Amino acid sequence: MERPRSITKKIGSINFSLLSPNEIRKMSATKVITADTYDDDGFPIAMGLMDPRLGVIEPGLRCKTCGLRVGKDKCPGHFGHIDLAMPVIHVGLVKTIRDCLRATCRDCGRLLLTDKQKNEYREELDKYKLEGRDNTYLLKQIIKGCVKSEKCIHCDREIGKIELDKPTSIRENGKKLTPSEIREWLEKIPDEELPFLDIDKKSARPEWMVLTVLPVPPVTVRPSVTLESGERSEDDLTHKLVDVIRINQRLQENRDAGAPQLIVEDLWELLQYHITTYLDNQTSGIPPARHRSGRPLKTLAQRLKGKEGRFRSNLSGKRVNFSARTVISPDPNLSINEIGVPMEIAKELTVPVKVTSHNLEWCKQMIKQKTDSYQEMEDYTPSVNYVIRDTEGMKQRIKVTERNAEEVAEKLELGSIIERQLMNGDITLFNRQPSLHRMSMMAHRVKVVPYKTFRFNLSVCPPYNADFDGDEMNLHLLQGEEAQAEAEILMKVQENILSPRFGGAIIGGIHDHISGCFLLTHRVKKMSSDYASHILAAIGYEGGLPKETVEKGKYVSGKDIFSTLLPDDLNLEYRAKTCLNCEVCNAPKCPYDAHVIIKKGRLLQGTIDENSIGAFKGRILDRIIRDHGMDAGREFIDKVTRMGITAITLFGFTTAIDDEDIPEEAKRQITEGLEKAMKKIHGLVKAYENEELESLPGRSLEETLEMEIMRVTGRARDMAGEIAGKHLGLNNSAVIMAKSGARGSMLNLSQMSGCVGQQAVRGERIHRGYQYRTLPHFKKHDLGASAKGFVASSYKTGLTPTEYFFHSMGGREGLVDTAVRTSRSGYMQRRLINALEDVKVENDGTVRHSGGQIIQFKYGEDGVDPARSLDGNAVDINRIITDIKEGN
Amino acid sequence: MAKETHKQEFEIMRHDLVPLHEVISEEEKKQLFEDLNITPDQLPKIMDTDPVSISIGAKPGQIVKIVRKSHTANEAVAYRLVVESND
Numbered sequence: 001m002e003r004p005r006s007i008t009k010k011i012g013s014i015n016f017s018l019l020s021p022n023e024i025r026k027m028s029a030t031k032v033i034t035a036d037t038y039d040d041d042g043f044p045i046a047m048g049l050m051d052p053r054l055g056v057i058e059p060g061l062r063c064k065t066c067g068l069r070v071g072k073d074k075c076p077g078h079f080g081h082i083d084l085a086m087p088v089i090h091v092g093l094v095k096t097i098r099d100c101l102r103a104t105c106r107d108c109g110r111l112l113l114t115d116k117q118k119n120e121y122r123e124e125l126d127k128y129k130l131e132g133r134d135n136t137y138l139l140k141q142i143i144k145g146c147v148k149s150e151k152c153i154h155c156d157r158e159i160g161k162i163e164l165d166k167p168t169s170i171r172e173n174g175k176k177l178t179p180s181e182i183r184e185w186l187e188k189i190p191d192e193e194l195p196f197l198d199i200d201k202k203s204a205r206p207e208w209m210v211l212t213v214l215p216v217p218p219v220t221v222r223p224s225v226t227l228e229s230g231e232r233s234e235d236d237l238t239h240k241l242v243d244v245i246r247i248n249q250r251l252q253e254n255r256d257a258g259a260p261q262l263i264v265e266d267l268w269e270l271l272q273y274h275i276t277t278y279l280d281n282q283t284s285g286i287p288p289a290r291h292r293s294g295r296p297l298k299t300l301a302q303r304l305k306g307k308e309g310r311f312r313s314n315l316s317g318k319r320v321n322f323s324a325r326t327v328i329s330p331d332p333n334l335s336i337n338e339i340g341v342p343m344e345i346a347k348e349l350t351v352p353v354k355v356t357s358h359n360l361e362w363c364k365q366m367i368k369q370k371t372d373s374y375q376e377m378e379d380y381t382p383s384v385n386y387v388i389r390d391t392e393g394m395k396q397r398i399k400v401t402e403r404n405a406e407e408v409a410e411k412l413e414l415g416s417i418i419e420r421q422l423m424n425g426d427i428t429l430f431n432r433q434p435s436l437h438r439m440s441m442m443a444h445r446v447k448v449v450p451y452k453t454f455r456f457n458l459s460v461c462p463p464y465n466a467d468f469d470g471d472e473m474n475l476h477l478l479q480g481e482e483a484q485a486e487a488e489i490l491m492k493v494q495e496n497i498l499s500p501r502f503g504g505a506i507i508g509g510i511h512d513h514i515s516g517c518f519l520l521t522h523r524v525k526k527m528s529s530d531y532a533s534h535i536l537a538a539i540g541y542e543g544g545l546p547k548e549t550v551e552k553g554k555y556v557s558g559k560d561i562f563s564t565l566l567p568d569d570l571n572l573e574y575r576a577k578t579c580l581n582c583e584v585c586n587a588p589k590c591p592y593d594a595h596v597i598i599k600k601g602r603l604l605q606g607t608i609d610e611n612s613i614g615a616f617k618g619r620i621l622d623r624i625i626r627d628h629g630m631d632a633g634r635e636f637i638d639k640v641t642r643m644g645i646t647a648i649t650l651f652g653f654t655t656a657i658d659d660e661d662i663p664e665e666a667k668r669q670i671t672e673g674l675e676k677a678m679k680k681i682h683g684l685v686k687a688y689e690n691e692e693l694e695s696l697p698g699r700s701l702e703e704t705l706e707m708e709i710m711r712v713t714g715r716a717r718d719m720a721g722e723i724a725g726k727h728l729g730l731n732n733s734a735v736i737m738a739k740s741g742a743r744g745s746m747l748n749l750s751q752m753s754g755c756v757g758q759q760a761v762r763g764e765r766i767h768r769g770y771q772y773r774t775l776p777h778f779k780k781h782d783l784g785a786s787a788k789g790f791v792a793s794s795y796k797t798g799l800t801p802t803e804y805f806f807h808s809m810g811g812r813e814g815l816v817d818t819a820v821r822t823s824r825s826g827y828m829q830r831r832l833i834n835a836l837e838d839v840k841v842e843n844d845g846t847v848r849h850s851g852g853q854i855i856q857f858k859y860g861e862d863g864v865d866p867a868r869s870l871d872g873n874a875v876d877i878n879r880i881i882t883d884i885k886e887g888n
Numbered sequence: 889m890a891k892e893t894h895k896q897e898f899e900i901m902r903h904d905l906v907p908l909h910e911v912i913s914e915e916e917k918k919q920l921f922e923d924l925n926i927t928p929d930q931l932p933k934i935m936d937t938d939p940v941s942i943s944i945g946a947k948p949g950q951i952v953k954i955v956r957k958s959h960t961a962n963e964a965v966a967y968r969l970v971v972e973s974n975d
Contacts, residue, residue, distance in 0.1 A: 844924065852930045862961035872960060 077218025109188025
């Protein structure tokens with residue numbers, strides 16, 4: 001889009017310096033003397049804090065200083081000033097004041113250095129400046145050098161010890177210096193010596209650090225708001241300024257009336273407090289100024305500082321237009337690079353389109369389609385919300401309604417811009433916070449859908465770390481062709497399947513996709529041609545039914561159905577997730593169908609599970625992406641997930657608590673095993689008590705006992721799991737999920753049917769609670785299994801009350817750990833990002849930061865992009881060798 | 889001075905964890921600047937009081953070539969500009 005014609009200027013440099021009292025008076029529109037804002041009639045009081053000369057906030061009113069209004073011509077507001085009765089120290093500058101006092105003589109104001117030293121330092125400083133080096137250390141050194149002297153070299157005066165009494169008082173030899181005295185002292189420091197104190201003599205004088213005049217910010221900076229009740233509510237800054245003026249006035253009156261020194265000093269102190277809190281209300285050492293309600297006031301420093309401050313909240317980050325946010329929900333029928341956008345959102349979000357001679361008719365048609373009434377989903381027709389007409393540099397924004405659509409369409413000129421509603425196929429950015437890696441924001445193609453949630457394919461949940469328990473996500477519309485092209489090339493979901501962390505896929509089949517493929521391909525699945533065509537239709541397969549191999553053409557094999565997804569040149573051989581790691585592996589002839597062989601795009605044997613299509617380890621997925629590119633990868637994921645889901649719905653798949661049922665015999669075995677373990681622990685405790693236990697190297701006796709017991713309890717749980725697992729076969733849905741890697745683990749199952757096992761807090765058996773015991777249900781000094789958090793029950797049989805308590809203790813630790821970890825790693829990441837934000841890889845392969853400094857001579861020392869690497873290697877040698885051997 | 893005695897006490901360059909450092913010649917220096925299209929100040933720095941600098945006798949203005957073992961590439965080459973220390 002074109003920018004309005006204006007003079008562009010480049011900022012050459014910014015110089016921060018101190019305001020001199022004269023400058024403050026010069027820029028002041030009025031002196032402020034009344035500690036009040038509005039009179040009874042609601043008009044601002046002249047020379048009060050809301051004086052109209054300080055600018056206006058109400059629309060229509062004219063500013064008394066510049067004559068401009070709030071709205072279009074925008075009066076920027078004007079500063080006022082308060083003359084302070086007595087000088088006051090600026091909190092932000094106390095440290096510099098202290099250094100200045102320490103380094104100079106109170107009588108003559110000169111630096112406590114001999115001329116020779118001074119020349120040396122000057123040369124050094126000049127050298128640093130020439131080399132562009134940081135001179136803070138040297139400047140500190142200079143001040144340190146001055147502090148050492150006991151007598152002034154120039155006038156023989158004794159040098160007192162200057163101490164800073166936080167936050168704002170300074171003592172000389174234990175005697176407090178008043179701000180007036182400090183100001184007089186600072187005035188004596190000659191200009192030529194300022195560079196040694198890190199002060200630029202062109203822009204500041206040290207005595208300006210002691211305030212005699214306080215600038216009053218314009219009303220635009222501290223606008224008052226009118227509440228519904230008609231009451232005026234003032235900004236925190238105004239409140240603080242009221243305090244300052246009030247005390248300032250009392251101080252002046254008292255001093256002029258010749259009040260006792262003590263009273264004047266008290267008021268002076270109070271003025272100092274108010275000005276300090278006005279500048280920074282979180283100064284340590286003084287109580288923060290509070291609102292009537294008890295809330296601490298937000299004063300100048302608080303406006304800028306921290307996460308909610310101006311910098312981080314308004315300048316580094318901003319709220320944006322052309323974005324939407326709503327709840328997310330799954331839709332397995334969408335492609336992974338699509339996103340379902342509710343119609344209501346689609347009608348609100350727009351993309352600018354320039355009207356040219358090529359698209360004029362189309363644009364007119366779009367405008368004419370405008371309907372304001374409710375649209376049924378079936379006939380969603382994107383239209384135009386605004387037409388922007390550019391006539392002689394004046395931009396005219398016309399809202400298109402049903403009523404004026406015809407007219408606007410007819411009047412449409414070349415060169416205008418129409419703001420077109422969202423259409424299917426538009427490219428958008430989709431994002432979920434916290435955005436921890438680049439896959440947290442990816443480009444999706446729009447598909448307008450009914451209802452009110454964003455919809456996307458389940459395979460894209462892991463990169464966003466999203467689930468559907470109420471998560472909301474954001475959508476951003478790209479407004480320019482350039483941005484759209486860039487997103488298309490760099491940010492589309494399929495471009496991000498390979499993680500830059502390790503070069504593997506992070507998008508792949510999950511949960512039911514894996515269970516479904518497992519059911520379809522495990523051993524020989526006989527499928528009637530009806531079923532087979534149903535599944536093949538779901539993936540949009542075109543072509544003949546796969547060879548009907550099983551039983552004289554009566555059935556189709558599940559493996560053959562799966563093979564339709566594989567490219568013809570695919571050759572792979574690997575172990576499936578279901579592999580049991582048998583001691584004697586009969587490799588190609590695996591009795592469990594866990595050895596996958598794919599030849600020429602046909603699945604000859606083996607089961608498809610997590611190791612084939614899952615994210616992170618999916619071998620087929622990985623190979624397809626590498627050999628056939630990202631788009632083929634996307635298509636494969638789309639189809640494999642759809643096939644998995646169709647298959648699982650066809651076969652039926654359910655799990656319930658009776659999946660964890662085990663026979664009585666097994667239960668007896670488990671109880672026996674647990675009893676044996678208890679006895680063993682008892683024996684260990686006995687041995688420890690009789691001091692017969694032999695300690696392990698480097699461990700105390702107690703530690704040895706604990707370790708031995710932990711070992712026994714761990715083994716007891718494994719034993720229970722093993723026995724339970726023996727009775728849970730692959731006819732069990734829960735086991736299928738665990739073995740195929742879809743969800744859950746065998747440990748989860750054995751905890752449900754066998755034994756939950758030892759609960760631990762900080763990696764040790766639970767030992768805290770009452771004196772010498774964990775709970776009052778046990779004897780003191782009981783070191784047995786159940787007294788220290790061993791849960792012998794299973795989730796299915798239910799836990800005893802004490803077991804339940806221990807289990808909660810273990811569970812609580814997990815919760816606390818995650819809470820602590822997220823906050824800590826969040827801050828760690830923030831610091832890393834701030835440190836690395838402008839480091840980038842240059843075209844020559846070096847890594848440099850914005851200053852041109854070289855950080856790394858070759859990116860990653862080997863110049864390999866990890867996203868395109870294989871386990872960090874640029875070339876997969878093994879692959880090349882096997883390919884050559886097999887003559888592919 | 890302290891740094892002199894250190895040199896006599898222990899030859900750090902022989903330690904396994906200290907990578908190879910060597911001062912490069914003027915021609916190599918010119919070639920390096922040309923290859924990377926940089927000025928000397930854009931290089932990482934090493935102080936002349938660094939134990940390694942003392943050990944190999946690198947003087948301010950010279951450039952040290954460092955050959956490290958690397959996880960990703962087997963050997964990684966880096967260069968540092970020798971600068972005068974602050975103290």
